[in-house]
Amino acid sequence: MIADFYIPKNDLLQKYMTGYYFMAKHRDSEPTKYLTFPNNWSIHSVKEDSDVEYRNDTLHIKPSAEKKINSRLVFNYNVPLEISYEELVNEVTVVFKPLGIHYFIPNLNFSEMENGEFWPKGNYADFMRSVFAETNREKQREMIEDYWISQFADPDLGVICTILNDVESPMKIEEIAHKNHITRRYLNKLFQKYIGKSSSEYRKICRFRKALQDYKKARNLTELTYINSYHDQSHFIKDFKALTKINPATFFKNVDTDQETIWLFK
Template sequence: MNIQHYKTKNRILRNYIDGYYFMEKGKSGSAVHYLTFPNNLCIVSTTQNADVKIGREKIVVTPSKKKRITTDLVVRYTKPFEVVYEEPTNEITIKFKPLGLNRFIENISDYFSDGFYMDFQPFDDLNEEMQIIFDIADRNKQIERLEMYWLSKLNTIELSRLEKILDDVETEISITEISKKHNISRQYLNKIFQKNLGKTPSEYRKVHKFRKALLDFQKVKNLTALSYESLFYDQSHFIKEFKSLTNIKPSSFFKNIDSNKEIAWLFF
């Protein structure tokens, strides 16, 4: 499978976009099958000449004889997500940071209610522009055109208060204390989180700690030390929370996963 990851090049977009995945159709027609695990990013994927079906914890991509561009959004999943490509296809995936996509789309909550959104077209020219980008042969020029397009959609949206709340949720401060600190009820905190991030503060924190553990594992190989490094109470709490998001014990997960700073996939 030919999937390549690229970091965001434009210094402004780096504030909102974590990076990109490019998949190429290639000569091999072999199926691709893997598990991906919960994260707090907003994933926008555009495929060329393929049919995409998103079901309960599963995405299936099949080749299509029709020339088409399909864009979908995945913002929330709390269990491993199974991804199946019947054969590799041309696909570009943009990884938006938490609150990143909000800078480009005003009514973002319209797309967050189900955790994913098929036929995601927040702009009338999105699919047309993506077709142009697919037709560019040079990868650097593809990324340049992609970033120019998203820069053209950037809005001045005031999110500083929500960013401060988000910073607190990524710490060990209790959700109740965060509500008090910002003079809002816990119910209202849940409401603004679901509206702007597609999940509750507790869910966001749980996934954040899991993802922190994946990064910390690069330097802390001992599970006990990793538990405390990643803000868990103790090792038993770490194992319980980790397994609830992956269905796998941490010891088995780290032995089998393709894990680094960019990806965490389990291939079949």
């Protein structure tokens, strides 16, 4: 594992964050890369003195001679994303649960944004520079958690929260729209604004992620297909290959689904 992953100590942050991780640069580090597969999180990464370039579904990261803070937000990708480091850099990445980031930055509209450069409020670059300068990991954790607690805004997201829970249920999208007295078109407009993808894309990824969690519980792929509400195994394989680019049998042979950080695969 190239990064140290932490669940927030603070109960409030635990409601909205999956966790955060730190990576530290090493003078003798070798090129490193891993794949991360589609998810419904908002992933905020901050890197010190580095250049980041996105091309061909790969994030290329390398140290930069220029003294700067690189701050990015990724909230939507539907194919495997390769993270490639020319060498390791100092990095802090915060992983927000679906809707989670909106409780701290309430005016975000993902439908008007793309994955890329992202700056939270305040003199954020200087703050993150101070985090990287701190050598004590527990103090770093305290600084990160204190910052995000200070940004908590608690907006009223009741309607989209209800719709999100409904989309994670077996209900049909048309039924969810009818239940919430909106059109399917408006439902998807809300999803694009708050999640950055359509409700059907969100559901496909949600089902895929649940299949990863349920893999060890199922006796075989056929059982895994039906406990995750796929119509049949061909439907399961089709969706799985669309999100991973490989078939389920090969995927599960090569991926440890017992990892605590199931979203990160080397």
